[in-house]
Amino acid sequence: MRKSNEVNWPLAWHQDVTLVTKVSSKIPPGFGPVTYKDGLPHVTATAQFLAGMVSARIHLDDTDQDSGALEIIPGSHKNGRIPPRVMEQEIMGKELAYVPAQCGEIHLFRPLLLHRSGKVVGEAMRRVIQLEMTPREALPQPLEWLDAVPLFSQKM
Secondary structure, three states, X not given: OEEOOOOOOOEEEEOXXXXXXXXXXXXXXXXXXXXXXXXXXXXXXXXXXXXXXXXXXXXXXXXXXXXXXXXXXXXXXXXXXXXXXXXXXXXXOOOOEEEOEOOOOEEEEOOOOOEEEOOEOOOOOEEXXXXXXXXXXXXXXXXXXXXXXXXXXXXX
């Protein structure tokens, strides 16, 4: 993901709850529905499945508040899936933390952690690669991982 003053967007509070999978006519209980992002099929996962995952965020640039560093709610991943309609209520009165990073740092977090990022200000740039990881065999049948995924959907 690349943010600069040419390619710039804020990302509201959210949890990372979808997985890139092959299209399947049968979805296990608690998973679904199938949606498409950048032309790739995604399925929403259960809170139990997501709790066993780890996200790795690899920083290709120094990142601070002016370059769209993550802002998180520490410990929020312990609360399971939070419906988007109540997410703003969920953060009321909670401790917020910015997570700056230096180029080359890798931050690990749980996909259910509530997080957001702001727009880039001025000439700053923020490039990150984010990988969500879990054991291959953890995905319930009949779902299958989509192995042929383009590494980048936009220019770095």
